Amino acid sequence: MAGMPETPTTWTPAATYEDIRYELSGDGIAKITINRPEVHNAFRPQTLIEISDALDRAREDTEVGVIILTGEGTKAFCSGGDQRVRGDSGYLTEPGKAGAVGRFHVTDLHIQMRRLPKPIIAMVAGYAIGGGHVLHLVCDLTIAADNAKFGQVGPKVGSFDGGFGAGLLAQMIGVKKAKEIWFLCEQYSADEAREMGMVNKVVPLADLETATVAWAQRMLTMSPFALRLMKASFNAAEDGLSGIQQLAHDANLLFYSTEEAAEGREAFKAKRRPEFEKFAKRP
């Protein structure tokens, strides 16, 4: 395939976790792999806590420009919340412990993924189901293998995601189709998901990683700050004031590098009047 790397990427482990793997390509890509194939990569709270930590790690690493989120093996990207640790008050960190109080760790994770100023690609082989489907929706791009299957199961298993799982989906594929997905809980092929607009590209399973890495490498040739601002701009429209806040604070980051902003800081430190009149009133 044109533009594909000629040799497979060699991934180097860069942190130790229980439920996930965190690896680096050495040329700017971080890969986070949910490593629970025995349950189709369903997530328990520990899994989400570790993904969150790995995302922070990738964010803070100035060598990393693109993040890939995937699942171990070819059978599943992620099958959503681990039903075995679902309690009556949310998902339990310590199932079986008397008085354990559950929560939805995934709520904060979705926000973290949207705020993270680097592109995240979902690399999907097999099932992206339930909360696993929402995870791929929240990623910036999705590349799917031809064996991928997409769908929500909430109403079938006594759950629902009225947050990004509903709103973002509706925005991507239209309200009627989003309602169909949630109300009927059926599964859709990779090609159907691409036609709907929630998958960017479908490739043969054997080419999934090389195709994903090729897109990541292409983004690594782009201006990182322009990508950051584009991600923030897309989210600003969807996330209301908190989205605008991120875009505005990114503008602040750039403003701080100007002589005009430095003049305010230096004048304060020198206890003198700032000489802002010397700066152009730009048209």
Ligand SMILES: CC(C)(COP(=O)(O)OP(=O)(O)OC[C@H]1O[C@@H](n2cnc3c(N)ncnc32)[C@H](O)[C@@H]1OP(=O)(O)O)[C@@H](O)C(=O)NCCC(=O)NCCSC(=O)CCC(=O)c1ccccc1C(=O)O
């Ligand atoms: C994914 C399936 C359709 C695959 O079916 P199949 O190929 O026949 O495989 P199975 O034999 O069913 O599965 C193999 C093996 O894995 C176990 N397993 C699969 N999924 C889970 C799971 N989610 N939790 C625990 N275990 C799982 C399965 O039991 C088998 O184990 P054995 O020991 O071999 O028996 C099918 O597996 C399936 O439908 N799975 C269940 C999907 C599901 O119920 N997911 C949870 C949906 S609810 C959710 O994700 C909560 C989170 C959420 O949605 C949410 C809620 C509110 C706010 C936000 C969110 C959010 O975004 O997360």
